[in-house]
Amino acid sequence: MAVVTIVGAGVIGVSWARLFGAAGWEVRVSDPRPDLAEVVARDLAGLEVTATHDLAAAATGADFVQEAGPERTDIKEQMFATLAAHTADGVVLASSSSSLLPSVIARGNPAADRIVIGHPFNPPELMPLVEVVPGPQTSAATVQRATEVYRELGKLPIRLKKEIPGFVGNRLQKVFNDQATYLVQQGVVDVTDLDDLVRASLGLRWATIGPFQSGALGGGPAGMRHLVEHVGSQLTFEIGSPDPAGLGAVLDAVEAAYGTGEEAYRSLAELRDRRTRGALAPLDWPEPLAGAAEGGRK
Ligand SMILES: NC(=O)c1ccc[n+]([C@@H]2O[C@H](COP(=O)([O-])OP(=O)(O)OC[C@H]3O[C@@H](n4cnc5c(N)ncnc54)[C@H](O)[C@@H]3O)[C@@H](O)[C@H]2O)c1
Structure with missing residues (x-):
């Protein structure tokens, strides 16, 4: 063994x-x-x-x-x-x-x-x-x-073809989490609504197709090029960045929403694992190559 x-x-x-x-x-x-x-x-x-x-x-x-x-x-x-x-x-x-x-x-x-x-x-x-x-x-x-x-x-x-701090997954996650924190700090949305918003949109989408695949679809038959020229050209605003001094208040809000300690941890992990198991089966993991071929990868 x-x-x-x-x-x-x-x-x-x-x-x-x-x-x-x-x-x-x-x-x-x-x-x-x-x-x-x-x-x-x-x-x-x-x-x-x-x-x-x-x-x-x-x-x-x-x-x-x-x-x-x-x-x-x-x-x-x-x-x-x-x-x-x-x-x-x-x-x-x-x-x-x-x-x-x-x-x-x-x-x-x-x-x-x-x-x-x-x-x-x-x-x-x-x-x-x-x-x-x-x-x-x-x-x-x-x-x-x-x-x-x-x-x-x-x-x-x-x-990965070469090393870079944070690799790919956590570089993407850092950009995303910084913006989530910024939006809560700015009073645009609260913690639980932001979580639901992501689960009901980007999270679900990205479990089925990746961001470039999604871009290819978002432009219709003209492809991602059309999406970039049409919608993307208007996304010219500054996205801002979170205030490190205000992070404590965001963490307070996360703890108030989801709790801390052994019992809260076990219960949230159980929810995540049950949902993840349910989502994995129809996504064809762990046979990603078969799934990718269906998704149009050439
Ligand atoms: N938590 C995440 O979401 C996550 C995801 C992916 C990768 N990682 C990485 O996985 C690693 C572990 O993260 P974690 O979240 O499990 O941390 P953790 O704090 O839950 O666990 C770390 C463990 O290492 C033990 N430890 C301390 N000194 C040690 C030593 N000299 N030898 C052996 N063990 C020792 C600690 O007692 C502790 O149990 C980190 O490198 C982290 O970046 C974490």
Whole structure:
């Protein structure tokens, strides 16, 4: 049985562990958190999982490593130094990082050729995408192996041609979230109406066709060129940017709407997962190539 070491048992690590475990991998989880045993018993019940505070021990003998520790360069550098020292040549060391450059995480690391970003969307066990981002030192074999593993897990790995902070998904998300915050701060819309507005429009649209595909349709038979000339030419307003000093008030509004704490988190995650599962089946994931052909990709 192939062995995966998951580094970090937080939001993302636990979900990766469930995904690998369900696909038949032997899962090892490493995290210094004192409640690691309780987390494993509660969130990974029924899976073959070994949990340890000792990263070196968890890494030894692994066939694949998926790191999901804190989003801090210094901590990632330390974790990857340990991983490099305790894994065999050829073992992929993939980081779930949302934004950090692989070249920075791999700085001075003797296994830089094995380090690659494998960035999921939350929760990895349900969302199809994994962004595969090589740094300049990442080997072609590492990219190939990581891509194969994610495909075997039923994911849609998309390989970026080169590294850039935030990759593609989170650069798009940053622009979008900044504007959402700005609109709430300006008193244009409240938090829950903005969420409903997006779910009922862009969210649903983008689950079925991408923004360029949508542009091709929005112009009618004349295509995106017509949309850009006709509607796009009038979108000349300044979009503004959120006031960092006012972020606290927006966070207060989000907390008032959705709550915080274990119970609120579990209940919201259950709602998201139920809806996501329902939406995934008719979208033909995880067979995106068949779906894309139907969608008119040449
Ligand atoms: N939360 C998201 O939506 C999301 C989505 C995609 C990717 N990511 C990325 O995944 C990674 C994990 O994010 P998260 O949201 O699960 O964070 P989290 O805070 O929920 O979990 C991080 C875990 O790492 C553990 N940790 C701390 N030091 C460690 C060490 N030295 N070795 C092993 N584990 C250690 C912490 O105890 C904690 O349990 C980050 O790089 C983040 O950017 C997050």
